[in-house]
Amino acid sequence: MTTYVYGIARGEVPDLGDRLLGIGDPPLPVRALNEGELAAIVSDCPPELKPRRRDLLAHQHVLTEVSDSRAVLPMRFGSVSSSDDDVRSVLAEHADRYQDQLNRLTDRVEYNVKAVHDEDSVLHQVLAEEPELRMMAEANRAAGGGTYEDRVRFGELMAGAVRAREVRDAKLVEEALAPTAEDVRPGPESGGWFVSLSLLLGKDAADPLLSAAAELERAHPWLKLRINGPLPPYSFVES
């Protein structure tokens, strides 16, 4: 039986009983492997573990529950060890390193912020700020939409102009929100938003971030922000 590892917590974690359920279908009970001053939060690993939605949520849920009462280093999803004993020996071997990180992350949470543009606003902005594009738009319209080549060329320029505003606004978002956090890391590159930032905040210290985000949206109404948190500090652990 292999062991699935959710995270590494500080201090002795008492028997979790059947209180906390983890990955698997049906969900497997979560237990703690205590080793010195550290505890690995684990469960059995179901056969054929895949990143299913249910299991991703379970991973997240277990970390959230445990980190309510103690500092936890979240593992990346899908970390599996061949046995409980192997997990214990990893804890023993690298205890100092994990303790250092736990000290740094005690009472800290991660907030992730993603920004998108309001579609109409940014197109209007481009046409108003760039006379050449505006003239092309007018010429195309006068020509009943323009030829295929005209439209592709114009659309490419528009896409470039929109992209330039994404770069500009990504900087704007970071400059506005970073001062509210103890640390900032860029989120993983992905699609669906033009900037993703992870911020490290003190527990119960999110108000400045939320205020800054609200102010940013008020001052720049073409920006839409999505804030997720509090999260386990995924982006602030050092492997």
Next chain:
Amino acid sequence: MTTVVPAQQSRGGGGSSGLYDVLELILDRGLVIDAFIRVSLVGIEILKIDIRIVVASVDTYLRFAEACNRLDLESGPNKSPGLPEVVEGITENGARAKTKGALSGAGDTVSKAAQSVADAIRPSEEDEEEEPRRRRPARKAAPRKSEESS
């Protein structure tokens, strides 16, 4: 609008509301320990599609051109469109309704790509409640790529 999705949620349907936005953190961040193996994340690399690649497609260019064609240009020059009252002003309403599309189209492409990831990562989860965005019929990112090169 700023939305805060608290992580402390029940494991019911409500718990999945923020998953899309934290997916890449759970999969791509967090502690990695060499002594542990990691499960194979088949399909997850699709998530890493760079939005710039999606935007830089002929398909997207044409949509931008089309959207601008429909925009109410008269509302533009004398006003600063950066201001909300202008962009959302009365004169714009008709145009707004019609021009939904260029950017949302681009975003659509991306969310479709992300969606195929979502599909890939939960192959047997039909019993679970779906988020609205995932109710749309799945369209793959792959055909989009062929259009880029055309």
